[in-house]
Amino acid sequence: MDATSIPTLFAALQIPNNHTAVGLSNLLAGNTQARTLFHHGRLPDSGWSDLQIHRLLLELSVLDTNCEESVKYQSSTRDAFSHRWTGAGEREGRIYSPLVSQRHYGFGHGIGRSGDVMEAQPKAVGSSALLRLTLRLTLDAVRRGAGMNGTTGKGDTPSGPASFGTLLPVCTGMSMALVLSGLRDRAQGLDAAAASVNNGGGCIAIERNIVLWSRIDQKSCYKAILTAGLRCIVLPTKAHPETDEVSTDLDALKAALDKYGNRILAVLTTTSCFCPRVPDEVDAVAKMIQTWNVGKDGVGISHVINHAYGLQCQSTNKLINRACSIGRVDAIICSTDKNFLVPVGGALILSPNVNVIESISQNYPGRASASPMIDLFITLLSMGLDGYKGLLEERKRLAVVFRQRLEMVANLFKERILNCPRNSISFGITLDNLVASDGTNSGSEQLLQGEQNNQITKFGSMLFTRCISGTRVVPRNESKSISGHTFHGFGSSHEQYPHAYMTAACAVGMGEGEMNEFFERLEKSWKDYCAKREKEARKRGKGEIPGNIEENMKDLAIRNNQHP
Numbered sequence: 001m002d003a004t005s006i007p008t009l010f011a012a013l014q015i016p017n018n019h020t021a022v023g024l025s026n027l028l029a030g031n032t033q034a035r036t037l038f039h040h041g042r043l044p045d046s047g048w049s050d051l052q053i054h055r056l057l058l059e060l061s062v063l064d065t066n067c068e069e070s071v072k073y074q075s076s077t078r079d080a081f082s083h084r085w086t087g088a089g090e091r092e093g094r095i096y097s098p099l100v101s102q103r104h105y106g107f108g109h110g111i112g113r114s115g116d117v118m119e120a121q122p123k124a125v126g127s128s129a130l131l132r133l134t135l136r137l138t139l140d141a142v143r144r145g146a147g148m149n150g151t152t153g154k155g156d157t158p159s160g161p162a163s164f165g166t167l168l169p170v171c172t173g174m175s176m177a178l179v180l181s182g183l184r185d186r187a188q189g190l191d192a193a194a195a196s197v198n199n200g201g202g203c204i205a206i207e208r209n210i211v212l213w214s215r216i217d218q219k220s221c222y223k224a225i226l227t228a229g230l231r232c233i234v235l236p237t238k239a240h241p242e243t244d245e246v247s248t249d250l251d252a253l254k255a256a257l258d259k260y261g262n263r264i265l266a267v268l269t270t271t272s273c274f275c276p277r278v279p280d281e282v283d284a285v286a287k288m289i290q291t292w293n294v295g296k297d298g299v300g301i302s303h304v305i306n307h308a309y310g311l312q313c314q315s316t317n318k319l320i321n322r323a324c325s326i327g328r329v330d331a332i333i334c335s336t337d338k339n340f341l342v343p344v345g346g347a348l349i350l351s352p353n354v355n356v357i358e359s360i361s362q363n364y365p366g367r368a369s370a371s372p373m374i375d376l377f378i379t380l381l382s383m384g385l386d387g388y389k390g391l392l393e394e395r396k397r398l399a400v401v402f403r404q405r406l407e408m409v410a411n412l413f414k415e416r417i418l419n420c421p422r423n424s425i426s427f428g429i430t431l432d433n434l435v436a437s438d439g440t441n442s443g444s445e446q447l448l449q450g451e452q453n454n455q456i457t458k459f460g461s462m463l464f465t466r467c468i469s470g471t472r473v474v475p476r477n478e479s480k481s482i483s484g485h486t487f488h489g490f491g492s493s494h495e496q497y498p499h500a501y502m503t504a505a506c507a508v509g510m511g512e513g514e515m516n517e518f519f520e521r522l523e524k525s526w527k528d529y530c531a532k533r534e535k536e537a538r539k540r541g542k543g544e545i546p547g548n549i550e551e552n553m554k555d556l557a558i559r560n561n562q563h564p
């Protein structure tokens with residue numbers, strides 16, 4: 001209701017003015033907050049209440065043409081037909097089920113138009129405003145919350161990674177495919193323009209259809225490149241000489257740049273990964289690409305960073321800031337679910353270059369579901385900036401404890417924590433003794449690698465059946481074929497990683513109680529696993545397993561100065 005007419009309307013009902021003024025102050029305070037939100041496009045410091053968010057969502061959805069339930073029309077002729085709008089198009093945002101309508105707050109038109117996923121829709125001004133506001137709030141969260149730079153200045157100052165952005169209604173993998181196809185469109189235009197200038201229009205630019213991908217064993221990434229209709233050259237990774245880390249092989253990248261040259265559309269790096277893989281050295285990669293592009297015509301080789309769940313890690317965000325300031329970065333892909341605790345189905349694409357963002361938005365075919373944006377809008381408003389920062393801080397605090405606790409478990413079972421200091425989200429411990437310490441492994445009875453791997457995999461399944469989710473158990477020397485390419489040493493992102501291991505992540509949203517529960521269950525499951533194998537070994541008449549669990553616990557207690 002219009003706040004200015006309320007005093008008069010209520011006075012007509014003989015409600016005292018001073019009573020009306022008190023009630024009105026609530027309405028006005030709410031309106032002011034909403035106005036500020038639109039005006040500044042920044043997250044409120046404190047999160048809003050559910051009721052406040054609900055109210056704003058309903059107010060926005062009323063603005064869409066399909067929301068006639070909220071504006072049921074009393075026709076002056078009093079005939080049976082009482083709809084305000086009469087839709088004669090093939091898609092009018094009709095929603096059959098009230099339950100579905102409620103689930104979406106009445107929004108039914110989706111977002112974007114055929115030409116651009118960020119474009120405003122005439123029939124759905126509420127949805128359009130919601131989308132644009134959500135993007136602004138998200139960019140604000142990324143800049144002021146996660147520490148990514150926005151536009152850093154004028155003149156020659158390079159822009160930060162979070163200068164511009166778009167939201168896509170699909171998960172990380174599909175978004176990667178969309179980003180790459182948007183970049184291909186852009187490259188075709190710019191390369192053709194450059195070729196026509198240089199050759200008087202007589203020469204057609206070479207098609208860029210190769211993506212150099214710094215290997216990370218995540219199937220979606222590889223499949224995304226193929227889905228975009230591009231050819232993937234898998235670059236090997238390098239094992240760090242002094243730690244257990246696996247990371248970028250810059251020599252292999254340089255060689256591939258020289259080999260494939262102008263046929264390369266983009267280099268795809270990753271900054272959130274399972275241990276022992278650590279974030280790619282995206283600053284060095286960005287610099288190398290920029291140097292390589294110098295003096296070349298056209299769009300040059302682009303650089304896409306898969307930052308799937310990396311927003312929660314400030315040191316990696318800083319690395320990306322640096323990459324943008326010293327070299328070439330075109331797009332950064334971030335999952336909404338993994339970073340902002342919403343259901344699966346959306347991605348945020350960041351870029352220092354507004355033209356790149358436009359190419360990606362315009363490349364999206366058709367309209368998009370508004371659901372992921374509504375979820376993100378609600379969540380960000382509910383968190384507020386303080387809530388979001390608090391979650392990031394808590395994760396950082398817990399990550400230190402998480403690593404220590406994991407190390408204790410490793411010691412208890414005569415394993416060791418993988419030393420991967422550049423990965424502060426995912427942690428790993430070796431599983432080299434889990435199966436090798438079985439009393440059956442001597443001489444000719446040495447377990448074959450396949451059988452060992454089987455047993456290690458069983459350990460992983462056991463954790464899952466004990467309701468521990470998210471851990472990954474990676475045996476040695478496993479191979480996997482994905483769409484015709486065979487990855488040796490699959491899981492570790494390296495051809496010959498020397499350990500079997502398991503990983504566990506301290507990701508945003510994990511609470512201390514959940515973490516404690518995880519470690520209790522892990523320890524208990526591990527003991528049960530060892531006990532089971534001991535029993536099996538005894539049954540086969542092989543005797544005790546050397547270094548059994550009771551002994552290990554005594555050792556550990558002595559080392560920790562405790563009584564066993």
Ligand SMILES: Cc1ncc(COP(=O)(O)O)c(C=O)c1O
Nearest residue numbers: 171172173174218220272308335
């Ligand atoms: C590094 C990385 N890239 C891509 C993906 C795929 O994400 P999505 O399932 O959102 O497509 C994941 C999934 O966890 C991931 O870890």
